[in-house]
Amino acid sequence: MTLDLDDPIAVMLAASAALTRAEIEAAAYGGLTLGMYGEARETRDADLAATGVTPDRALSALEELGVLVVLAFADVRFGGCTLTRLSLVGGGQLNTVDLVMPRSRRYAEVVLTRAVQGQLRGQVLRVVAPEDFVLLKILATRDRDLEDARSVVTQQRGRLDVDLIGAEIEALSRELPDHDVRGRSAMLGL
Numbered sequence: 200m201t202l203d204l205d206d207p208i209a210v211m212l213a214a215s216a217a218l219t220r221a222e223i224e225a226a227a228y229g230g231l232t233l234g235m236y237g238e239a240r241e242t243r244d245a246d247l248a249a250t251g252v253t254p255d256r257a258l259s260a261l262e263e264l265g266v267l268v269v270l271a272f273a274d275v276r277f278g279g280c281t282l283t284r285l286s287l288v289g290g291g292q293l294n295t296v297d298l299v300m301p302r303s304r305r306y307a308e309v310v311l312t313r314a315v316q317g318q319l320r321g322q323v324l325r326v327v328a329p330e331d332f333v334l335l336k337i338l339a340t341r342d343r344d345l346e347d348a349r350s351v352v353t354q355q356r357g358r359l360d361v362d363l364i365g366a367e368i369e370a371l372s373r374e375l376p377d378h379d380v381r382g383r384s385a386m387l388g389l
Contacts, residue, residue, distance in 0.1 A: 201265070201289070201290060202264050202266055202287075202289065203292070204288075204290065204293060204294040205294070207230075207231060207242055207243050207294065208231065208319050210244070210245045210294045211227060211231050211245035211319065211324070212319055212322050212324065213264050214264070214296045215227060215245075215247065215324045215325070216322075216324075217260050217261050217263050218247065218249075218252075218257070218260050218261075219325075220260070220263070221256070221259070221260035223249065223252045223256065223257065223260055224249065224250060224252075224311045225248065225249040225252070225298065225311075225325070226248050226249075226310065226314035226326055226327045227245075227246070227247060227248075227319075227324055227325065227326045227327065228246045228247055228248040228299060228326075228327045228332065228335060229242065229244070230242025230244075230246065230347075231245065231319070232246075232326050232327065232332065233332075233351070235317060235326065236329040236350075236354060237353070237354045237355070238350045238354065240347070243294065243295075244294060244297055245294070245296045245297070246296075246297045246299055247296065248299050248301075248307075248310050248311065248327050248331070248335060249298045249299070249300050249307075249311075250300055250301070250304070250307035250308055250311060251307075252298065252300075254273035254274065254283050257283065257296075258270055258285060261285055264287065265289070266287045266288060267287070267288040267289060268285055268286070268287055268288075269285070269288065270283075270284075270286075271284040271286045271295065274300075276302070277339060277340060278338050278339050278340040278378050279301060279302055279303070279337075279338030279339075279371065279375045280299050280300055280301050280302060280338050280339065281299075282297055282298070282299055282300075283297070283298040283300070284296070285297075285298070299335065301335070302338075302378075303370075303371055303375055305370075306367065306370070306371060309331075310327055310328075310331045310334075310335070311325075313327075313328045313330070314326060314328060315327075315328055329351055329358070330360050330363050332347075332348070332351055333348045333351050333352060333359070333364060333389075334367050334368070334371070336348035336351075337368070337380060337383045337384050337387070338375075338378065345383060345386055345387065348387055349387055352387055352389070361389070364389055365389065368380055368381060368384045368389065
């Protein structure tokens with residue numbers, strides 16, 4: 200069966216499964232998981248939170264998908280995270296898998312520890328917890344990231360562990376003094 204690179208859900212499921220088979224810890228994150236916790240929005244790529252994975256190892260894991268995998272860029276600083284982008288090319292189609300890795304090693308590890316089991320199209324995959332979805336969006340830099348976080352805060356009101364989010368904001372502010380964690384979280388009323 201050929202991977203439909205024009206279908207972001209198929210790409211997420213295939214990438215997640217390939218990384219799991221390669222024993223790379225990752226959890227779904229980004230636009231595709233926003234629909235689980237907040238207001239869905241259109242997205243094209245597959246975003247996964249990860250830690251401790253080298254770009255070469257990720258590339259090797261994704262090559263099993265039967266498409267050309269090209270390392271577009273590796274470990275680019277993106278606010279409080281680094282981002283590695285892998286482009287998938289095949290059948291006249293193109294899509295990307297972004298590995299988002301918090302620059303705080305401590306936090307990167309707890310994100311994966313707190314990941315929950317979710318489902319897309321009846322397939323099980325690991326997904327970042329809603330609190331970590333919000334925190335990862337705070338660690339990013341774009342206005343759209345804050346809009347995504349605001350959507351989750353609004354939709355999950357009363358269900359989010361705000362004490363956990365507050366404690367992580369304080370810890371991340373100390374661990375990443377060059378990123379305005381407090382200022383971005385204040386824009387969300389946290």
